Amino acid sequence: MQSFKLGFLVNPIAGIGGSVALKGSDGDGIAEQALALGATAKSNYRAQQALEVLLPYQERIQVLTVSADMGETTAKSLGFDTQVIYQATEPTSAIDTENAVQALIDEGIDILLFAGGDGTARNVCSQVGDSFPVLGIPAGCKIHSGVYAVTPKAAGRVIEKMVTNELVTLTDADVMDIDESLFRDGVVKAKRYGEMSVPSELQYVQAVKSGGKESDELVLQDIAADVINHMEEQLYIIGSGSTTAFLMEELGLANTLLGVDVIQEQDLIATDITEPQLWQMLEQYDDQQGEQPAKLVITLIGGQGHIFGRGNQQLSPRIIQRIGKDNIIVIATKTKLAQLNQRPLIADTGDQVLDQALSGLIKITTGYNDQVLYPVASPN
Incomplete structure (x- = not known):
């Protein structure tokens, strides 16, 4: 049986500032500041929740991923057939995400499953646009983009449908992000950065988050x-x-x-x-x-x-x-x-x-x- 090639990428610091009121991980020194305040990285745990749904199909899936905490560690810990396609720097950066996305696509993956927030979605979008199927595992503080599943397990369910050859419709979804420097001051200013092609399983994939206040x-x-x-x-x-x-x-x-x-x-x-x-x-x-x-x-x-x-x-x-x-x-x-x-x-x-x-x-x-x-x- 031909393997399903799952591209798998994790932004290891996504959302790290959430629990310590920093509103995200974007920006120079924010991750270090969050860690100093006692924050812990949880994006790999959320990525693990998605992959655990796929454990019954391990023999059908080959995970192509990025070194260490950008995917390799989580995939291997669950026993998946794992191949590292890109070696990330330490500490990791947005450049690693962008380079890794391109390397994974070049390997002929069937879909890119990535864990992060809206900043990560922007990085992915800059490499794939709307030309390649992707699906996000929500791991950030702010998830305005429509390319994310509703929950980590929901992301796994969508991939499960693809692995088992169920019909999955693709649709274009907006990639949205807000200015975190304004966000930290309580100002929500969202902007559309493009769109990507995602499986449109409505019970599992979210709509673009509404950005306005209640009017009534x-x-x-x-x-x-x-x-x-x-x-x-x-x-x-x-x-x-x-x-x-x-x-x-x-x-x-x-x-x-x-x-x-x-x-x-x-x-x-x-x-x-x-x-x-x-x-x-x-x-x-x-x-x-x-x-x-x-x-x-x-x-x-x-x-x-x-x-x-x-x-x-x-x-x-x-x-x-x-x-x-x-x-x-x-x-x-x-x-x-x-x-x-x-x-x-x-x-x-x-x-x-x-x-x-x-x-x-x-x-x-x-x-x-x-x-x-x-x-x-x-x-x-």
């Missing part, structure tokens, strides 16, 4: 009024997103649109907090006020239905577990829920046990004294 101000006022009316004296952690930003605006508090803030008794006590800082704060709070558990207020990130795993990496599995599912407040407009076309919300924390625990029906505040039940699913 009256509905948002009702949602904010409901949350504020039920606020007590305990700690409230406010996640990222335009809907939570409106809540903060109604409270008259400064907000980190793309970060995590903390309030208590409706006063702002921490802004753009990192995961280690948040963990320490929760430890101190629980020691002092254990009878009143902290609350977490979150919303859907973009148009994909993610409540965890996109744009809020500060909310790590240990943070979410400490807070507890019963203390999570989800807010969203019914319009935004309707745009999901009955697809479930997605909890993609990186911890499979936690994702499963978060799955099922969850209450969502959609107005004043108005809640709906909506399903949450763990990644496919």
